[in-house]
Amino acid sequence: MNYISVKNNQTISFNEIPELEYPLFLEQNVFTLLKNETAHCVSYYGIKLENCIKLICCIADDSENDIKISSCIVHVNEPLNSFAHHNLVFEKFEREIFENFGVNYTNHPWLKPVRFPADRFSKNTSIKDYPFFTIESEELHEVGVGPIHAGIIEPGHFRFICNGEQILHLETQFGYQHRGIEQLFLSKKKLLQRSTLAENISGDSVVAHSLAFVNLWESLCNVHPDQSLKFERILALELERMAIHTGDLSAMCTDIGYQLGSAVLGRLRTPLINFFQKWCGNRLAKGLIRVGKTNFPFTQELEVELAKILDDYEKDFEEISDELFSLPSALVRFEKTGVVSTELATKLGNTGMAARMSNIKRDIRYSHPHDWYCEFVHEPILKQNGDVYARARLRKKEINQSIAYIRQLIKTFPVREFELPPISTPSVNSFTISLVEGWRGEICHSAITNSNGELVHYKIKDPSFHNWLSLSIAVRNNEISDFPICNKSFSLSYCGHDL
Amino acid sequence: MLKNLNILRHQGKQFIPDISSAKLANTFRGRPVISSEEVDENELMELCPTNAISANPVCIDLGKCTFCGECAINFPKKIQFTNDYKIATNIRENLIVKAGNDELIQLNVETIRKEIQEYFSGSLKLRQVSAGGDNSCELELNACSNVNFDMGRFGIDFVASPRHADGIVITGPITENMSRPLQICYDAIPDPKIVILAGTDAISGGIFEGSPALNRSFLSKYKVDLYVPGNPIHPLTFINGVLALIQKRK
Numbered sequence: 001m002n003y004i005s006v007k008n009n010q011t012i013s014f015n016e017i018p019e020l021e022y023p024l025f026l027e028q029n030v031f032t033l034l035k036n037e038t039a040h041c042v043s044y045y046g047i048k049l050e051n052c053i054k055l056i057c058c059i060a061d062d063s064e065n066d067i068k069i070s071s072c073i074v075h076v077n078e079p080l081n082s083f084a085h086h087n088l089v090f091e092k093f094e095r096e097i098f099e100n101f102g103v104n105y106t107n108h109p110w111l112k113p114v115r116f117p118a119d120r121f122s123k124n125t126s127i128k129d130y131p132f133f134t135i136e137s138e139e140l141h142e143v144g145v146g147p148i149h150a151g152i153i154e155p156g157h158f159r160f161i162c163n164g165e166q167i168l169h170l171e172t173q174f175g176y177q178h179r180g181i182e183q184l185f186l187s188k189k190k191l192l193q194r195s196t197l198a199e200n201i202s203g204d205s206v207v208a209h210s211l212a213f214v215n216l217w218e219s220l221c222n223v224h225p226d227q228s229l230k231f232e233r234i235l236a237l238e239l240e241r242m243a244i245h246t247g248d249l250s251a252m253c254t255d256i257g258y259q260l261g262s263a264v265l266g267r268l269r270t271p272l273i274n275f276f277q278k279w280c281g282n283r284l285a286k287g288l289i290r291v292g293k294t295n296f297p298f299t300q301e302l303e304v305e306l307a308k309i310l311d312d313y314e315k316d317f318e319e320i321s322d323e324l325f326s327l328p329s330a331l332v333r334f335e336k337t338g339v340v341s342t343e344l345a346t347k348l349g350n351t352g353m354a355a356r357m358s359n360i361k362r363d364i365r366y367s368h369p370h371d372w373y374c375e376f377v378h379e380p381i382l383k384q385n386g387d388v389y390a391r392a393r394l395r396k397k398e399i400n401q402s403i404a405y406i407r408q409l410i411k412t413f414p415v416r417e418f419e420l421p422p423i424s425t426p427s428v429n430s431f432t433i434s435l436v437e438g439w440r441g442e443i444c445h446s447a448i449t450n451s452n453g454e455l456v457h458y459k460i461k462d463p464s465f466h467n468w469l470s471l472s473i474a475v476r477n478n479e480i481s482d483f484p485i486c487n488k489s490f491s492l493s494y495c496g497h498d499l
Numbered sequence: 500m501l502k503n504l505n506i507l508r509h510q511g512k513q514f515i516p517d518i519s520s521a522k523l524a525n526t527f528r529g530r531p532v533i534s535s536e537e538v539d540e541n542e543l544m545e546l547c548p549t550n551a552i553s554a555n556p557v558c559i560d561l562g563k564c565t566f567c568g569e570c571a572i573n574f575p576k577k578i579q580f581t582n583d584y585k586i587a588t589n590i591r592e593n594l595i596v597k598a599g600n601d602e603l604i605q606l607n608v609e610t611i612r613k614e615i616q617e618y619f620s621g622s623l624k625l626r627q628v629s630a631g632g633d634n635s636c637e638l639e640l641n642a643c644s645n646v647n648f649d650m651g652r653f654g655i656d657f658v659a660s661p662r663h664a665d666g667i668v669i670t671g672p673i674t675e676n677m678s679r680p681l682q683i684c685y686d687a688i689p690d691p692k693i694v695i696l697a698g699t700d701a702i703s704g705g706i707f708e709g710s711p712a713l714n715r716s717f718l719s720k721y722k723v724d725l726y727v728p729g730n731p732i733h734p735l736t737f738i739n740g741v742l743a744l745i746q747k748r749k
Contacts, residue, residue, distance in 0.1 A: 127676045148680055151657075176677045177631050177674060178712050180707075180713075181710075183712075184707065188548075188706070193549075201633065202634060203636070203731060204634050260506065263646050267513045267646045270645070277523070283733070284635050286565070286731075295572050316509055319509065323506060493634065
């Protein structure tokens with residue numbers, strides 16, 4: 001075995017990452033490391049060097065609480081045996097490497113573009129030329145949806161192949177939201193610019209992505225925030241989870257035409273995000289999480305207010321949940337709709353909610369804890385059936401868990417100890433990886449610095465990157481009219497995917 | 500049935516009765532006020548992540564500002580953000596707040612196209628297009644129609660088809676990959692139609708300004724009827740801005 005084992009948010013020297021020959025690199029990551037069911041790939045990407053590509057593969061092992069990192073140098077024209085041919089988990093990672101650098105995979109199951117980025121290898125095609133899968137048959141028809149959808153949501157294209165009302169196949173096409181954010185992390189050099197970029201990766205996961213960035217940066221600069229700062233950040237993360245889960249439950253009610261649930265849950269989200277506004281001046285917590293400091297300390301006054309908000313919320317939330325989950329007309333739409341079995345979810349490498357709904361115990365808070373989560377063992381909530389009902393119940397239960405956590409955090413809020421020293425420059429020639437469990441699932445940021453301590457590579461992976469394929473598979477053999485509720489129950493990100 | 504009525508009763512009154520006089524928390528960062536205090540202007544400009552601050556005299560361009568508040572925290576005597584959320588306007592220059600000038604940000608009535616109040620004052624249907632938006636402005640635009648803000652009471656709604664729309668609301672910095680769908684959507688809207696830019700990203704590119712993945716040429720082709728700054732926009736900023744735009748004037 002030839003890899004380096006690191007902990008979440010640990011900074012190592014970039015040169016310490018072992019470099020393997022490609023066949024061994026494949027053997028180790030695909031066959032040896034992933035044989036263990038508790039292991040999963042958190043990031044796999046390429047870096048352009050002078051006339052070759054350096055591939056870096058990060059496999060997180062939940063049972064050993066570490067991340068095993070190895071690398072390999074390949075050349076553009078060299079024919080390569082694809083990881084994805086042996087394990088589907090790598091399907092999209094390899095498509096990205098192919099799209100960015102023109103790496104020649106000989107046996108990838110579907111080597112298609114991922115997002116048509118501005119700096120892609122081949123500019124011969126653009127986003128309108130995406131090669132969709134088609135089936136020749138007089139009995140089938142295609143339905144194209146998007147990129148612009150009916151509601152106020154982000155753009156992406158869905159191409160269905162249907163037999164009557166039944167979905168045989170769904171292919172999703174993305175890239176419309178591509179803003180070149182990873183490159184901007186390098187070209188915008190001020191720390192505040194980078195914090196701002198992190199909170200604009202996905203506006204529904206402001207805290208989660210910001211937290212991944214600040215944890216990474218503080219590790220790179222070797223600064224250690226005091227307990228109160230760590231508490232505040234986790235409090236914000238759990239509050240974000242509550243707010244977005246509540247909004248998603250409301251939207252799921254909208255999609256099944258349950259107006260009361262939609263209105264009540266929709267308005268229950270309001271006091272939560274208004275609390276963010278009270279705390280930091282922004283309803284989605286932009287500006288709240290900063291490297292090495294906070295501009296908006298959590299005060300006693302806020303403590304009292306939040307406790308009251310939670311009490312009021314809980315009462316009304318339980319009442320509407322009881323009603324929703326005992327309503328036959330809602331249950332008939334939720335149950336056995338959009339099913340992903342445990343076996344399938346494992347095969348696709350699902351993360352976050354999309355793993356836990358299918359009884360896979362995958363949660364960074366439990367397996368790679370950071371900040372406050374180190375102080376106890378987080379017990380992830382699991383559901384068995386992988387259907388829309390499981391995803392709705394999971395949200396309900398996770399909201400209850402977040403309420404309990406926030407109450408605990410308020411009760412034990414530590415005294416502010418010290419002002420942190422000013423942030424220095426990052427360590428030279430270093431590599432850091434940071435994992436955070438956002439409401440959607442596992443977020444992974446990793447960074448590399450050069451001999452002057454300047455950032456030379458920044459990689460972001462949103463859980464949506466793994467989980468979109470899972471939605472495509474989930475809707476097979478469902479009626480096309482059930483697509484909206486399936487889509488909403490996954491609630492995946494377009495901009496987090498397109499970056 | 501009784502249970503449903505009980506649930507309804509337990510919600511109390513959630514809607515904001517008067518959209519134009521609702522008060523936000525003091526911590527909300529809306530229209531800034533810049534004093535004439537002497538400060539190191541270079542240091543102040545250097546602080547801003549999006550070059551929204553210019554010097555001599557100090558100005559903040561709300562079309563570029565991310566409302567992070569860092570300038571006000573470091574120069575509290577120079578810059579203060581008030582909780583005034585009425586910061587939408589139809590003139591791009593009106594978004595630039597100057598030192599020592601504590602005026603409200605308003606629409607210039609003279610330059611509003613005549614057909615807007617003629618056609619849209621009683622009913623306005625909008626098609627929203629996210630062109631690289633990060634889903635924060637999109638969440639807030641959705642919130643405009645929830646039970647709290649209830650924009651529908653003014654006859655303003657978002658619709659699914661551009662054929663049914665009177666105008667387009669753009670969020671996001673406008674990516675190269677969305678430039679064509681955006682154009683197709685705009686072309687599908689019948690005349691007369693309006694263009695609204697919602698959020699800092701849409702108005703100036705925001706933190707994404709300068710990215711090679713953007714293509715903002717759409718904006719050089721058409722007149723923008725309303726700029727709604729914010730990161731993300733606040734529903735009250737949006738609703739009050741649109742109401743001021745379509746309001747019937749004698």
